Amino acid sequence: MYALKEREMIFVFTGPHGAGRKTVAEMSGSTLGMKQVISYTTRPPKATEVDGQDYHFISPAQFVAAQADNEFIEVSTVNEHLYGIKSADIELMFQQSGSIYLILNRFGAQTLKKLYGEHVVQIFIYADRATLEERMRESGDSEELIAKYLSHYEDEMAYRDQCDHVFENVDLAHTVFDLTKTLDQNLNRNLLDLD
Template sequence: MAGPYIFIFTGTSGSGRKTMAHRIGKELGIKHVSSYTTRPPRDSEPPDRDYHYIDQERFDRMNTSGDFIETALIHKHHYGIRTHELTDPLSEGKHVYMILNSDGASLMKKLYGEQVVRLFLYVEKRTVIERLEAKGLPAEVINNYISIYTDEVVYRKQCEHVLENLDLNRTMMKIREAIQSHL
């Protein structure tokens, strides 16, 4: 075994990766490592579930002091993973999961090699649009997601597991099998 695993849920926007990650994480007792972001929360996002929402000034201070293992600028907002929130559970021998875009997933793979297992979730573009519209997201946000869909979906070729998320229960079963194949 490569040591405690870092399971990274990545894939297209609107693929259900956050929902699936949180459900399987809770079911299997795997700790979630949240990103920090300067993006304001959307109405449907509870604080500190998917992200720790902070202002730009605090983000800059944390970044300057070397708190983040990685940072990214996405649609004018900064995101970062706090180093100790990842390394502490790993040093205790605990598996973790993260929800990252392809850039973050690639960086984590580069840094942690075989410890990183990427689970790529996707749905067809039309389904992405329908799901984002159902969430009540503004057209500008939906258009931003759709504009990067092709770039996102191409990343699946680099991931250890690729799952099309059409049916919740079936996808959960496949994710469970994928994760357990590493444990």
């Protein structure tokens, strides 16, 4: 496992599926110059997803082989699919940036917090159930998949009390603006507030 240096920070974006974690994380990460560590998964990509950008899409056999070689520092199962983070990827991203971010479910967020303690800042992004359902329909998810994701909603929402920062993502621009200001304080960069 990679040993973090004093000023290295890991920002973990978590929350229910459809809340906009990925979009918020990417926009905030881009503004603050943070690199994303991409997770590995055995689930097939959605039509809009790109391998190596959204996830590293690998076969169950490849996942099991990497797991047997102890390449993953965190593994979880969601809707019968495996997800994992490789220690080598965390190390590589830290070579490129002093701070990194990941987009994880609550299990992944908990694992990283246990592993890296105060170096991990957990950011909970959420929206109400009806909004999530509407967003998933708009993105083309099947009714069966929407029902599966929403079946985890209450459990995901219960995790917010364990997170360092909580943001309701109703208006994307406002969420990203407020979040970027908050994360900047964690990074001690003091970005200019020009509004």
